[in-house]
Amino acid sequence: MTSGFVIFGRLALAAGLICLCIAPFAFTPAVLVLLTQALSMLSLAMLWNLVAGYGNVMVIGQHAFVGIGAYAFYGFAMLAGLHMAVALPAAMAVTLAFGSMVYAMLYRLRTAYLAVGSWVVAETLMLVASRLPGFGGGSGASLPANLLRTFGARVPERLSTIYIMVLAVAVLTFVLIWALMRSRIGLGLAALRDNEEGAAVAGVNTRLVRAACFILAAPMVGLVGVLVTLQEGRISPVASFSMLDWTIYVLFIVVIGGLGSLEGPIIGTLVFFLLRELLQDYGTLYLITLGAISILIVLFAPTGLWGLARRKLGRDLIPLTHDPKTGGAS
Amino acid sequence: MSALLELRGLNVFYGAFHSVHGVDISCREGEVLSLIGANGAGKSSTLRAIIGQVPRVTGEIRFAGEDISRRTTPERISSGIALVPEGRQLFPNLTIEENLKIGGYTGQKGSIGLAEVYEIFPALSERRKQLARLLSGGQQQMVAIGRALMMNPRLLLCDEISLGLSPKIIAEIYEVLPRIRDHGVSMILVEQDIARALSASDHVACMLEGRISLAGPSSEVSREQIAASYFGE
Amino acid sequence: MTGLLDQIIQAVLLGGLYAIFALGLAISVGVLKFINVAHGDLIVAMSFLMLTLTNSLGLPVPVALIVLIPVGAGVGWLLQFGLFQRAASQNELQIILITFGLSVIIQNGLLGLYGADTRKVTAGGIEMASINLFGNINAGVLPLIIFVTACLLIVGLEQILYRTGLGIQIRAIADAPAAAKLVGLRLAGLMAVAMAMVGITEAVSGGLMSIWTNFDPSSGSSRLLIAFEVVVLAGLGSFWGVLVGGIIIALAQTFGGMIDSAFQMLAGHIVFLVLFLFRPQGLFPKT
Numbered sequence: 001m002t003s004g005f006v007i008f009g010r011l012a013l014a015a016g017l018i019c020l021c022i023a024p025f026a027f028t029p030a031v032l033v034l035l036t037q038a039l040s041m042l043s044l045a046m047l048w049n050l051v052a053g054y055g056n057v058m059v060i061g062q063h064a065f066v067g068i069g070a071y072a073f074y075g076f077a078m079l080a081g082l083h084m085a086v087a088l089p090a091a092m093a094v095t096l097a098f099g100s101m102v103y104a105m106l107y108r109l110r111t112a113y114l115a116v117g118s119w120v121v122a123e124t125l126m127l128v129a130s131r132l133p134g135f136g137g138g139s140g141a142s143l144p145a146n147l148l149r150t151f152g153a154r155v156p157e158r159l160s161t162i163y164i165m166v167l168a169v170a171v172l173t174f175v176l177i178w179a180l181m182r183s184r185i186g187l188g189l190a191a192l193r194d195n196e197e198g199a200a201v202a203g204v205n206t207r208l209v210r211a212a213c214f215i216l217a218a219p220m221v222g223l224v225g226v227l228v229t230l231q232e233g234r235i236s237p238v239a240s241f242s243m244l245d246w247t248i249y250v251l252f253i254v255v256i257g258g259l260g261s262l263e264g265p266i267i268g269t270l271v272f273f274l275l276r277e278l279l280q281d282y283g284t285l286y287l288i289t290l291g292a293i294s295i296l297i298v299l300f301a302p303t304g305l306w307g308l309a310r311r312k313l314g315r316d317l318i319p320l321t322h323d324p325k326t327g328g329a330s
Numbered sequence: 331m332s333a334l335l336e337l338r339g340l341n342v343f344y345g346a347f348h349s350v351h352g353v354d355i356s357c358r359e360g361e362v363l364s365l366i367g368a369n370g371a372g373k374s375s376t377l378r379a380i381i382g383q384v385p386r387v388t389g390e391i392r393f394a395g396e397d398i399s400r401r402t403t404p405e406r407i408s409s410g411i412a413l414v415p416e417g418r419q420l421f422p423n424l425t426i427e428e429n430l431k432i433g434g435y436t437g438q439k440g441s442i443g444l445a446e447v448y449e450i451f452p453a454l455s456e457r458r459k460q461l462a463r464l465l466s467g468g469q470q471q472m473v474a475i476g477r478a479l480m481m482n483p484r485l486l487l488c489d490e491i492s493l494g495l496s497p498k499i500i501a502e503i504y505e506v507l508p509r510i511r512d513h514g515v516s517m518i519l520v521e522q523d524i525a526r527a528l529s530a531s532d533h534v535a536c537m538l539e540g541r542i543s544l545a546g547p548s549s550e551v552s553r554e555q556i557a558a559s560y561f562g563e
Numbered sequence: 564m565t566g567l568l569d570q571i572i573q574a575v576l577l578g579g580l581y582a583i584f585a586l587g588l589a590i591s592v593g594v595l596k597f598i599n600v601a602h603g604d605l606i607v608a609m610s611f612l613m614l615t616l617t618n619s620l621g622l623p624v625p626v627a628l629i630v631l632i633p634v635g636a637g638v639g640w641l642l643q644f645g646l647f648q649r650a651a652s653q654n655e656l657q658i659i660l661i662t663f664g665l666s667v668i669i670q671n672g673l674l675g676l677y678g679a680d681t682r683k684v685t686a687g688g689i690e691m692a693s694i695n696l697f698g699n700i701n702a703g704v705l706p707l708i709i710f711v712t713a714c715l716l717i718v719g720l721e722q723i724l725y726r727t728g729l730g731i732q733i734r735a736i737a738d739a740p741a742a743a744k745l746v747g748l749r750l751a752g753l754m755a756v757a758m759a760m761v762g763i764t765e766a767v768s769g770g771l772m773s774i775w776t777n778f779d780p781s782s783g784s785s786r787l788l789i790a791f792e793v794v795v796l797a798g799l800g801s802f803w804g805v806l807v808g809g810i811i812i813a814l815a816q817t818f819g820g821m822i823d824s825a826f827q828m829l830a831g832h833i834v835f836l837v838l839f840l841f842r843p844q845g846l847f848p849k850t
Contacts, residue, residue, distance in 0.1 A: 058656050060600075060663065105836075108843060111655040112598035116791045117839075123788060124832040131825065138825075243784075248667060255660055284671040291667035298660045299649055383745060407747035419742035421735045423849070428731045435728055436747035477746065 009317040013266075020167055024160040036163045036231055038273050039170040043224050044246060045253040045265035046173050047217045053260035054181070054189040055213030058111050060247055061118030064102070064125050065218050067241035068095045069225025071129050074235045077147060079134050084150060091226050092219035098125075099218025103211055119243075126241035140236025148233060166227050173220055178262065178318065180216070185209055255294045258304025262318045267306050332395070334359045334516050335380065335411075335485055339389035342375045349375045351540040352389070357485065357518055357533075362511065364519045364527035364548070367537035368560060373520040374416055376537070377487045380518075381413045382406050394484070407436050412483035416490045416520075418474040422463035426454050429462050429473050430480050437481020442513060447476040450509055468499035475503070479510065486510065486517045492526060504530055524556060538562045565699060572702055574817035578810030579710030580772065584786055585793035585805050586716060587764035593799045594737040594757045597647070597658045601666035602765070603787030608669055609635060609769025610684070610778045611677055617684050624686040624774065631766040639762020643755040666783065673780035684773040709771050713809075716764065717802040723760070733757050785828070792835040798845020807846065811838070 019026075023035055044062065051057050072094035076087035106117050130138045152158035180186055188209040229235055239245075249272065257268020272290075279286040301308050310316065333356040342350035350372040357363045365373045379387045382403040391399040398406055412433070421429050430447055448455035451472040457465070462473055471491055478486055492500040500523070507517070507530055521527035528534060528548045536544040536559040544551065544559035588602050599605075609631055616627035646665070650658050692704040724730035736743040736753050743750060772778060772786075789812060797808035812831045819830020838846075 052656070056656070058659055060659075105840065112592070112596075112659060113795065115659050116598055116600070116787070117795075120788055120792065120832060120835065124829065124836065127825075127829040127832065131829070248663075251660070251663065284675040287671040288668050288675075291664040291671070295646075295661050295664040295668075298657050298664070299646075302657060381745070403744060404747040404749050413745055415742070415745045419739065419745055421738040421742060423738045424731065424735060428735075431728065431731055432735050432746055432748070435732055481747075 003313065005313050006315060006317060009313070013317060017171075023167075024163055029156055029159050032159050032163050033231075034273070036159070036166050038269055039163075039166045040224055040228055040231070041249065041253060041272065042265060042269045043166075043170045043173045044221065044250045045257070045269055046170075046177055046262075047220050047224075048247075048250045049254045049259065049261075049265050050177050050180075051213050051217045053254060053264070055210045057107075057210050057214050058115045059118040059214070060115050060243075060251065061102075061120075061122035062221060062250065063241050063243050063246035064118070064122035065095050065099060065221035066225035066228060066246040067122075067126060067129060067237070068098050069222025070229040070235045070240040071132070071135060072222065073226040073229060074135060074141065074143070078141075078143070088223070088226055092222050095222025095225070096215065096219040099215050102218075103214045107207075107211065107214075122241065122243065122247075126237050129241060130237035135235065138237060140234055140239070142234040143229065148230070151230065162227065162230050165230075169220075169223055169227060174262070176216075176220070181262070185212055189213070249290075252290045252294050254304075256290075256297055256304055258306030258310075260303070261306050261310070261316070263310075263316065264304050264306045267309075268304070271305065332359075333357060333392070334361075334394060335518075336392040337376070337380070337389065338392070340376065340379060340391065341388045342372070342379050342384050343386040343388075344375075345385065349540055350379065353537075353540075353542055355535055355542065355545075357516055359484070360511070360514065360516055361533060362507070362517045362519065362531040363533045363535065364521055364531035365535050365537060366521055366524055366527050366556070366560065367543075369522075371537040372540040373537050374489055375540075377413065377489050377518065377520055380406075380487060381411060404436060407481055407483075408438060410438060410482075410484035412437060412478035412481040412486050414471075414474050414478045414486065414488045414491055416493065418470045420462040420470055420473055420477075423461060425459050425461055426465070426473055427458040430454075430476050433477040433480030437483065440482030442479050442482050444480070446513075447479055450479070450506055451476055468495055468502065471495060471499075471503060475506075475510075479513075479515075483515060486515050487520075488517060489520045490522065491519070492521065492523055500526065524560070528556075536560055569700055570817055570821065571814070572696070572700060573706065574813045575810050576702065576706035576710045577817070578806065578813035579706070579713035580768065580775065581789050581793055581809035581813055582713045582806040583709070583716060583764060583768040583771065583809075584790040585797070585809060586713075586720065586802065587761035587768075588787075588790040589794045589797065589799065589802065589805050590720075590757055590761050590764070592794055594733055595643070595647070595754055596737075597655055598662070598791065599647075599665075599761075600659060600662040600787065601669055601783070602761075602790055603785065604666045604669040604673075604783030605638065605762075605765045606769040606772065606786050607778055607780065607783040608673060609766050610773035610782075611673055611682070611780075613770045613773040614677075614682055614684050617686075624684070624689075628767075628770045631770045632763055635762035635764075635766025635769075636759040637762070639765070640755045640759040642762075643758035644751070647758070648751050648754065666787075670780050670783060677780060679779060679781075681777045681779045682773075683777050686774045690774055705775055709775065712767065712771065713806060716767065717806060720760070720802055729753075729756065789831070792831065796835060796838055796845060798848035800845070800847040800849045804845070804847030 020035065023032060048062055051059055069091050073087055073091035076082045076090045077084060082090065102118065102121055106114050109117055129135065135141055148158060151161040181189065188205065225240065229240065232239065253268035253272045254265055256271055257266065258264025275290065276286065279289060297304055336356040338354055340350055340353040341348065353376060365376065367373050375384060378384045380391060382401065387399060390397055393409065393411060398409065421432065427444065430444060453469060454472055454476060462470060465473065475491065491503060504526060519527055519531060531548050534546065534548045534551055535542055536556060538559060543562065544555055584606065588598065591597060591599050612634065613627055613631060616622045616630060617624055622630065646661060647658060650661050690705045693701045694704060696702050724734055732748055733753055733756065736748055736750055740750065792812055793805060793808040796811060797804035812835065815834035816827045816831040820827035
C-alpha cells in the first residue's frame with residue numbers, strides 16, 4: 001500500500017515541476033535568476049551523483065567539464081562564428097572527448113588517487129584555459145551583446161529563454177538518469193552500489209558500467225557549462241573552472257541530500273539554497289556550516305537526508321524498479 | 331585440575347547465519363585438545379570466537395577462571411591466548427624477524443623470545459632478514475607458529491596448520507609440537523587430518539554442523555565412532 | 564651557464580620543501596590508506612599559527628618552530644582518533660568526503676580569523692642570507708636549512724619505521740590490516756600515532772613555508788596538489804623517492820617559470836601528468 005506520505009511526496013514533486021514550468025510567467029526576474037541558478041546546480045548535482053553515487057567513481061574535478069563546455073562553446077560560437085544550434089552540440093562533443101580521455105587516464109587509480117588526480121587534471125585545464133590565445137587570458141572574455149540578443153531582445157525575455165533552457169536541461173538530465181537506472185546498466189549500477197565485489201562476481205561488468213557513468217556525464221556537465229556561460233554572459237578561467245561553485249557546492253548538495261538516490265540531489269538543492277538565503281550574510285560561517293553539516297551527515301547518516309526520510313517512508317518517491325514489492329512504476 | 335579454557339553454551343553468529351550452536355568445550359592446563367570435523371563444521375569459528383574475532387557470540391568463554399567473552403582481542407592476547415590463524419596471515423612485506431617481533435609486542439613477556447623460537451625452528455634463524463612473502467609455505471607456517479609463541483601464551487590455538495603443506499613438512503611441524511608443550515603451553519589444534527590430530531592430542535572433540543558430536547580421550551575413541559560423528563551417520 | 568646552474572640548485576632546494584609537504588601524505592596513503600584532502604590546509608593552518616606565535620606573541624622563530632611540532636602531532640592524533648577513525652569502518656569514499664568538508668572548514672576558518680591577505684613570517688634576516696657554495700654559485704641559507712631538514716626528517720622517519728617496535732607495528736598494520744587484528748595489534752591507537760607523525764610533518768612544512776614563501780588561507784589546495792603529485796611520482800617504496808619526486812616537480816616549475824612566470828605551476832602539473840602516464844606505479848614503487 002502506498003502510504004499517505006509517499007502520495008504527499010509525489011504530489012509535492014509534481015506541484016514543484018508545475019511551478020517550475022509556469023515560473024517565467026509567474027515570478028519576478030530576481031526569483032527567476034535564483035531558480036536558474038538552482039536548476040543549474042540541480043543538474044550538476046544529479047550528474048555528480050550519477051558518477052560518484054551510482055558509479056562509485058569519486059571525482060572532485062567535475063568543474064573541469066563545466067569549464068571545458070564554456071570555453072568550447074565560446075570557441076565555436078565566437079571564434080569560429082558557428083550558429084548556436086551547431087556550437088552547442090559541438091561543445092558537448094568536446095567535453096565528451098575530454099571526458100573519455102580523462103577517464104582513460106585515471107580509471108586504473110584507486111579511489112583516493114582518482115579523486116585528487118581528477119582535481120589535478122581540472123587545475124591543469126584551468127591553467128591551460130587561461131593561456132589559450134583568443135579566450136581573453138586570465139581575465140576571460142565577455143559574450144558580445146548580439147550573441148546574447150539571439151535569446152531575447154530585452155533582459156527579461158533573455159532571462160526567460162535561458163531559464164527555459166536550464167529547466168529543459170534539468171528535466172532532460174533527470175529523465176536520462178532515470179532511464180539509465182531502469183536499463184540493464186542501471187541494474188548493474190544498483191548491484192555496484194550495494195556491493196562492488198559481489199556485483200563483479202555476479203557478472204556485472206563493473207568496469208564498463210563505471211566508465212559509462214563517467215563518460216556519459218561529461219557532455220551533460222559541459223552543456224550546463226554552456227548555460228552557465230549564457231547566464232553570466234562571460235567566460236573566465238576562475239569562474240568557468242570554479243572548484244567552489246561546480247564541485248564543492250555540488251558535492252555538499254549531494255552528500256546532504258543523499259548520495260546514490262534520485263531524490264537526494266533534489267532535496268540537497270532545496271536545503272542548499274535555503275541555507276544560502278539564511279546564512280549568506282555571514283560570509284565564511286556559511287561555508288563552515290556546510291562543511292560541518294556534510295561531515296556530520298557522512299558520519300551519522302551516510303545516506304543523507306533522503307536516506308533518513310526513506311527509512312520512514314519505506315519506499316522511493318521516484319520508482320526505479322519493476323519489482324511489485326517496492327511499488328513498480330507505471 | 332581445573333580447566334584453563336572453558337566454553338559454555340557458545341553460539342557464533344555471522345549476521346543472520348548461526349554457525350556454532352551451544353558448544354561446550356574445556357581444555358585443561360598442559361593439555362592438547364584436537365578439534366576435528368568437516369569443512370564448515372564450525373571449528374574455525376570456535377577458535378575465532380575464543381580470540382574475539384567474530385561479529386557476535388553468546389554464551390560464556392572462561393579463561394583461567396574469568397569470563398573473557400566481552401574482552402577485546404588485544405586484551406585476550408595479553409591475558410595469555412594466542413592464535414595461529416588459518417592461512418597463516420603473515421605480514422608479507424615484513425622480514426621473518428619483524429613478523430616474530432610483532433608477537434612479542436602484543437603478548438606477555440615470558441620465557442620464549444627470539445632465541446627460543448630460532449632454536450625450535452632453526453630454518454628460520456638462517457633467514458631472519460628475508461621478507462615473509464618470499465618464504466615457502468612450510469617456512470611461513472613456522473613463522474606463524476613462532477609469532478604466536480612470541481606472545482608467550484598459556485593457550486595456543488592452531489587453525490589448520492597442516493593445510494596446503496607436503497606430508498614431509500607436516501611431519502616436521504608436528505615434531506615440534508611436543509617441544510612447545512615443554513614450555514608449558516596448552517594447545518587446541520583444529521585439524522582435518524584425523525590421524526595427525528589423534529596422535530598429537532590428549533583429548534579430541536569432533537564437530538558436526540556447529541555442534542559437538544563426540545568428545546573423549548584420544549586413546550579411547552575408536553575410528554568408527556569418529557567416522558560416525560564426522561559425517562553424521 | 565652559471566645562471567642555469569644557479570636555477571637548478573634553487574630548484575633542488577625547493578624540492579626539499581615539496582618533499583616535506585609530501586612526506587606526511589605518503590605516510591597517510593601508505594599506512595592509513597586514505598588521502599587527507601585537508602593536508603594542504605593543515606599545513607597552511609600551521610603557517611598561520613607560526614605567524615601568531617612570532618608576530619603576536621613575539622616568540623623567536625626557532626622557538627616558535629619547536630612549539631609547532633607538538634601542536635602538529637596533537638592535531639594529527641586528535642583528527643585520526645576523533646574523526647577519521649569513526650569513518651574507518653565505512654568506505655574510502657566517505658573518508659574523502661569527510662576530509663573534503665574539513666578542508667572547507669579550515670580554509671574558511673582561517674579566512675574568518677586572519678582575513679584574505681597574503682602573509683609571510685619574517686625571521687630576522689636569515690631568509691635573505693646566502694652562502695657561497697663554489698665558484699660564483701650561491702645558495703640561500705634558509706633553503707639550505709629546509710633541504711637539510713627534509714633529509715633529517717626522511718632519516719628520522721626511516722629510523723622510526725624500520726628500527727623501532729612502534730615502527731614495525733605501524734608497518735605491519737599498513738601491510739596486512741586483517742592479520743594485524745588477529746595478532747592483537749591495537750589498530751586505532753597505532754593509526755592515531757601514524758597520523759601524529761603526519762601532523763609533525765605538517766607542522767614542520769607549515770613553519771618553514773611561512774618564512775620562505777607567501778601564503779594566504781586558500782594556499783592549501785595548491786600545497787595538497789604538489790604533495791599528491793610528489794607522492795604519486797615517487798611511488799610508495801621509499802621516503803628518499805619522495806625527495807626525488809619533490810625535486811622533479813620543483814625543477815619542472817623552475818624551468819616552466821623561466822619560459823614565462825605563468826607557466827610555473829602549469830609546467831609542474833604537465834610534467835606530473837606525463838610521467839604518470841608513462842609510469843603510473845611511480846618511480847620507486849614498492850617491490
